[in-house]
Amino acid sequence: MFVRYGQDPHVFGMPTLDGGSVKVGLWPQDGELPDGDPDRLDRTVAPESLAPTNAAVARFLPDLIPTPVRISAYLDAYSRDDHGLVGRMPGRDNLVVLGGFSGHGFKLAPVIGELAAGLITGTEPAFDLTHLAPGRFR
Numbered sequence: 101m102f103v104r105y106g107q108d109p110h111v112f113g114m115p116t117l118d119g120g121s122v123k124v125g126l127w128p129q130d131g132e133l134p135d136g137d138p139d140r141l142d143r144t145v146a147p148e149s150l151a152p153t154n155a156a157v158a159r160f161l162p163d164l165i166p167t168p169v170r171i172s173a174y175l176d177a178y179s180r181d182d183h184g185l186v187g188r189m190p191g192r193d194n195l196v197v198l199g200g201f202s203g204h205g206f207k208l209a210p211v212i213g214e215l216a217a218g219l220i221t222g223t224e225p226a227f228d229l230t231h232l233a234p235g236r237f238r
């Protein structure tokens with residue numbers, strides 16, 4: 101895995117499981133949902149929007165072919181402080197919220213699943229979840 105962090109461009113990636121290609125992404129990724137409606141996401145990728153990624157690959161990963169073999173558009177939900185929302189909804193004790201993982205939810209999936217199971221069955225979480233409290237933006 102690799103990341104060129106906090107510089108222009110901020111580029112990250114990792115080899116894929118097929119053994120023949122490498123996932124590469126630039127951050128921040130642009131795009132807002134029309135009317136906030138996920139069903140209206142335009143998943144077509146304009147060829148010109150690939151130019152910064154191709155240039156980053158050519159510059160930093162010179163042994164790779166700099167044009168992609170596969171491209172896709174995905175949704176991801178960012179919170180205002182770039183941390184997830186994990187816990188009970190204030191005033192709605194029967195509602196557990198897990199979301200807004202702000203670009204780093206995949207690697208956290210196992211522990212978030214464990215926390216969710218605990219929250220739902222009434223087990224005290226093993227970690228302090230204050231910084232992830234769903235009510236913190238009120």
Ligand SMILES: Cc1cc2nc3c(=O)[nH]c(=O)nc-3n(C[C@H](O)[C@H](O)[C@H](O)COP(=O)(O)OP(=O)(O)OC[C@H]3O[C@@H](n4cnc5c(N)ncnc54)[C@H](O)[C@@H]3O)c2cc1C
Pocket residue numbers: 125138174175176198199200201202203204205206207208
């Ligand atoms: C391009 C990209 C690269 C990423 N790279 C990384 C990375 O390297 N490392 C990392 O840790 N994280 C990464 N992430 C972030 C990670 O994938 C997300 O944070 C995580 O998947 C969010 O999990 P989630 O359960 O909140 O939402 P999602 O995984 O989006 O799950 C939401 C689910 O709800 C379903 N759904 C939506 N609306 C409805 C509805 N009305 N009814 C029923 N079902 C519905 C959706 O189909 C989806 O299956 C990346 C994300 C993207 C987009």
